[in-house]
Amino acid sequence: MGLAVLRIAMNAGPPAGVATNAPINLEVGHMSKRKLEGLASESTVERSGKRGFVLPVAIFALVLMGTMALVSLTTSRDEFLSSRAMRHSSAAFYAAEAGLHELVATWDSTRQAQVDALGQGDSLVLGWRTLDNGASYRGTLYRWDDGSGQPLYQLSVEGRGAGPRGGQRVLSLSLTQPPGDEGEEYKLGRCCPAPAVLKGTFRQYSTAGGNVFHSGYDVHPPGWAEAGVCSDSFYDRPGIIMQDTSDIRLDEPETVLEGVPPIVQDASMGDSVWEYFGEHSWQDVKDRADIIVDTTGYVYMADGSNPHRVDSSYPGTGIEGDEVYPRYTIDPMTGDIICDTNHPLNWGSPDPNDPCFNYFPVILARGEIDLRGGPAYGGDPFYGQGIFILDFNEAAGTGSEFEIEHEAGLRGVVLGRGCVAIQYGAKFYGSVFLNSTYDYATCDQSSDLYEDCRADSASTSHPCMSTTRIQFSQCAVDRAIRNSGLADYAEPQVPAAPGAVRPLGARAFGEGIR
Numbered sequence: 001m002g003l004a005v006l007r008i009a010m011n012a013g014p015p016a017g018v019a020t021n022a023p024i025n026l027e028v029g030h031m032s033k034r035k036l037e038g039l040a041s042e043s044t045v046e047r048s049g050k051r052g053f054v055l056p057v058a059i060f061a062l063v064l065m066g067t068m069a070l071v072s073l074t075t076s077r078d079e080f081l082s083s084r085a086m087r088h089s090s091a092a093f094y095a096a097e098a099g100l101h102e103l104v105a106t107w108d109s110t111r112q113a114q115v116d117a118l119g120q121g122d123s124l125v126l127g128w129r130t131l132d133n134g135a136s137y138r139g140t141l142y143r144w145d146d147g148s149g150q151p152l153y154q155l156s157v158e159g160r161g162a163g164p165r166g167g168q169r170v171l172s173l174s175l176t177q178p179p180g181d182e183g184e185e186y187k188l189g190r191c192c193p194a195p196a197v198l199k200g201t202f203r204q205y206s207t208a209g210g211n212v213f214h215s216g217y218d219v220h221p222p223g224w225a226e227a228g229v230c231s232d233s234f235y236d237r238p239g240i241i242m243q244d245t246s247d248i249r250l251d252e253p254e255t256v257l258e259g260v261p262p263i264v265q266d267a268s269m270g271d272s273v274w275e276y277f278g279e280h281s282w283q284d285v286k287d288r289a290d291i292i293v294d295t296t297g298y299v300y301m302a303d304g305s306n307p308h309r310v311d312s313s314y315p316g317t318g319i320e321g322d323e324v325y326p327r328y329t330i331d332p333m334t335g336d337i338i339c340d341t342n343h344p345l346n347w348g349s350p351d352p353n354d355p356c357f358n359y360f361p362v363i364l365a366r367g368e369i370d371l372r373g374g375p376a377y378g379g380d381p382f383y384g385q386g387i388f389i390l391d392f393n394e395a396a397g398t399g400s401e402f403e404i405e406h407e408a409g410l411r412g413v414v415l416g417r418g419c420v421a422i423q424y425g426a427k428f429y430g431s432v433f434l435n436s437t438y439d440y441a442t443c444d445q446s447s448d449l450y451e452d453c454r455a456d457s458a459s460t461s462h463p464c465m466s467t468t469r470i471q472f473s474q475c476a477v478d479r480a481i482r483n484s485g486l487a488d489y490a491e492p493q494v495p496a497a498p499g500a501v502r503p504l505g506a507r508a509f510g511e512g513i514r
Contacts, residue, residue, distance in 0.1 A: 096159025099137030134162030192431030200436025200448030210453030216259025321373025390416025
């Protein structure tokens with residue numbers, strides 16, 4: 001406004017009555033100049049203030065964008081590392097899982113020997129194995145039990161992914177080797193740690209041309225190993241365990257008595273050893289009988305049903321090979337042929353393809369029982385399998401006489417009070433557990449356990465042209481106990497067969513990533 005006033009005054013000229021050379025009052029103009037300078041200054045300040053706001057905003061925006069970019073890059077890198085870690089961890093997990101299954105599945109005889117050598121608290125490092133994808137695993141086995149019973153193990157498998165930064169996972173599995181499979185050792189009280197456990201007298205006898213073979217070395221009965229029903233392990237035993245070994249008589253050189261060692265004396269085997277089988281009494285075991293062979297010459301089921309007459313022309317009851325053989329019936333629902341377990345003269349079959357192969361009856365023998373057959377009697381050799389209990393008369397103090405003769409074959413367990421004769425080419429696989437305290441009904445040769453093969457005939461068909469054999473077989477003992485139904489009376493003693501380890505409880509997972 002001051003600038004405009006000044007411009008008007010100059011254009012109008014001097015006012016009337018005023019000399020042209022009179023000084024012009026520029027106060028107003030001067031003041032207007034200061035105002036002008038003030039306005040200019042305010043304008044400059046205003047313009048400079050606007051420049052100072054935009055620049056920080058721009059800088060802040062750049063910093064924010066840079067930070068966001070950095071965070072994005074960092075997040076992407078973290079996601080990449082995390083994804084890679086999870087991938088490596090998964091590879092390590094599956095490597096450990098593969099190792100766990102492989103080590104359990106290949107519990108072979110070589111590893112079994114290493115495992116059996118482990119003591120309480122010992123460990124076995126099984127070494128690293130690399131898989132096709134570059135991942136690897138290593139197993140370590142720990143034994144935690146005290147060594148007195150069923151073994152307990154922990155198998156820990158460490159799996160690693162491929163590469164220097166591969167993840168790590170650790171899987172552990174609790175394992176045991178419970179007895180219960182075919183061929184594992186069961187003990188029915190103190191029975192049966194040898195082919196013969198005896199309180200009484202023992203005699204081996206033979207003549208030229210006749211051989212007696214008695215062995216504590218564990219074998220599988222013929223045909224059973226091929227059927228896959230026996231363990232791959234063998235448990236060699238003493239040849240004979242006796243309360244008093246001074247009552248042994250061996251007629252050499254045609255007799256063999258072998259084992260680890262051949263003879264063991266155990267003075268602790270009193271009568272009580274035969275009175276209780278674990279927590280079960282003698283009467284409990286007798287009550288489990290399926291079949292009874294009576295002194296009257298009858299064989300019948302334990303409930304008295306289905307009686308069959310056999311030869312009783314001798315002082316005892318004679319049973320021929322053509323009388324005892326497998327019997328069958330038809331399943332009305334399926335039409336399948338099944339083993340007839342209600343026939344008292346069906347004592348199982350040695351043939352793995354026979355329906356009666358797994359039938360092992362519990363047979364209670366009273367008085368004198370002769371199992372015989374073969375060419376000497378014009379018939380087929382006798383065969384039977386099961387648990388054979390020799391009964392006794394407590395009041396009379398007499399036991400049973402049990403003779404396996406004339407190429408008869410028997411597999412399983414013979415236990416009780418009385419005497420046993422194995423002679424004339426007979427073959428017995430399993431264990432005899434005998435107390436002769438009740439032996440007033442003595443065997444023919446006045447020995448409580450008697451083995452002979454007297455070649456008193458020059459005929460090539462004479463039974464003693466074939467060796468009389470009593471052979472320890474853990475497989476025969478165990479199959480008899482298991483399949484007879486007496487497994488719940490027995491105490492398992494030895495770990496299961498190789499390859500039969502089993503998980504005990506749930507798996508425990510331990511993980512690590514590195």
